[in-house]
Amino acid sequence: MIIRIRKLRKVYRVGVERIHALRGIDLDIERNEFVAIMGSSGSGKSTLMNIIGCLDRPTSGTFELDGRDTGTISVRDLAIARNSWVGFVFQSFELLPRMTALQNVELPMIYSKSGWRTRRQKAKQALDRVGLSDRITHRPSQLSGGQKQRVAIARAILNTPTVLLADEPTGNLDSATTREIMELFEQLHDEGQTILVVTHEKDVASHCGRVIVLTDGLIASDTKQQRNTPAMVGTEPC
């Protein structure tokens, strides 16, 4: 079991109001699963994502990542946990504009204890895995949207994370590029990577082996499916 969540609650305080973002979630995710987390805005999917990504801590309940409870560790140890066990992919790529693709990919290893050579070598390997070995000296402004997201994915897999978290990874991409990126995720999944994708696009979710739908801070449905199941695609509202 890679992710084990029990009775997870998260309460935010905005002024005197309390917002219950998560109201008691139980969830288990196995190694090498490819999970989509769906839900309308305000359903709590981002909060869940932040807790799984060690960016935030639950108000109550437990969250164990690969057997380690993150509920009580310090801010510094959370940062170290993110560095070693989590890889993030964001909707707007979040590449640093002044750095080359290679330097962007190297970034997580700047904050871990690794030598210059290893870092360079691993960053090149990661770029190779996402098919961008010919773009290492390009800056983000010289790359297309799909290429930027590939660089971001290379950065996320650099430290071989326990779990790869993608928050609306295709939100800023057209449909052809979306397919490309999702195929890349599938490829990484086939190589053994555990992946969680937060999305509201059913098209994207159809690439995943399991779809969890959140509503009002609770799990509304949790279904396993064959990858690329057209059944889900057919129910698309648009």
Next chain:
Amino acid sequence: MLNPFFYLQAVFLALGQIWANKVRSVLTTLGIIFGVWAVTTVVAAISGVTTMVLGEFEALGGSKMFIFPDRPDDAPRNKYPWEMIRLKPAELHALAEHCPSIIGITPQTTLGATIQHGVRQREGVKVTGIWPDWHEIERRTTLIGRPFMGIDEDDARQVCLVNEDAIGELGLDTDPTGQHIQINTRRFLIVGLVENEKESMFDQSTTGTEVFIPFATAVKLQRPQFFFMIIMKLKGPEVVDEAKAEAKFVLRQARKLGPGDPDTFEIFAADEFIEGVQKVANILTVGGACVVAVSLLVGGIGIMNIMLVSVSERTREIGLRKAVGATPAAILMQFLLEAITLCIAGGLIGIGAGEATAFALSNIPGIGLEQAAVPWWAIVMSFSFCAVIGVMFGMFPAIKAARLDPIEALRHE
């Protein structure tokens, strides 16, 4: 601790950031640049003036020491009669022999004499008895003829030196060597011509005929209990204290003074003047440094301001760095290093400008700053002060960055 490469990367990042915002960075560091420029220029000017004044002292009497007979204060005259306190030739020889910190010694005794050359006669001319070292100590060499030598003293020869004014006043030849003059009743051979006393910035000397004779010869012309003083040249200004102690020891021993007895002589070193000059220069330097420190503080506030702007401009970057595993300490260090880099870059420009100004000042003739130069300690001091300013004023923005919540930061527009 952090990856050592991280620091290097942070410095490069900071340089990149500065380069990307050239105009802004220059405007920001202007306070620092002007502050450091001012401090280096002021220090250079003060050190130039000090060097020049000390050089004048050196020429006048630097590294010289004088010994006079001196009756202890409030002591009854009959307890310390003149015969007891006056310097004696034996003491002079003892000093010459037992003071390792000196490189030259001469007695100096003056008498007013009647000088006659042919039909010309002058009364009350200054005749001075000296040792050969006098030339070296007073920096007065012979223009024509030869200086005094050991043999003149040893044999108490009837030879003399005259100065340039004597030629006219006594009607001597332009080259007076070989001519004779009569001092009181004795006949002396002129062996050399010495320069008139030089004028310095500290005293306008009165010139006129001067005649110099060997000290041993002068002793014969003097009354029995005559007065003389001793002038010594030191190895250097740094041995003043040693030289004083040696002379004091030798004289007290020669005079058989007990441990409780006061000195019956006075030792006076010209270097004491120099210490005074140095002290004034130090006060000026410290005063200037204080004024400049205030301007550097103002510069530091500029740095803090721009760092705060930088932190809020780069909130998303900070969020991302945190998401990929940067600890608060790493973020703090990154922004701190950026502030320090800004300050040090400003400091370097300031030092460069200061050096250039000092060079320019030293090349303007007639303002007495030919020796203006930025001393190394001023460079080290400005540099470390800039780093301290960087840490002081970079800390607050850096802490602000380190405390950002990564989720909020990534949502920042």
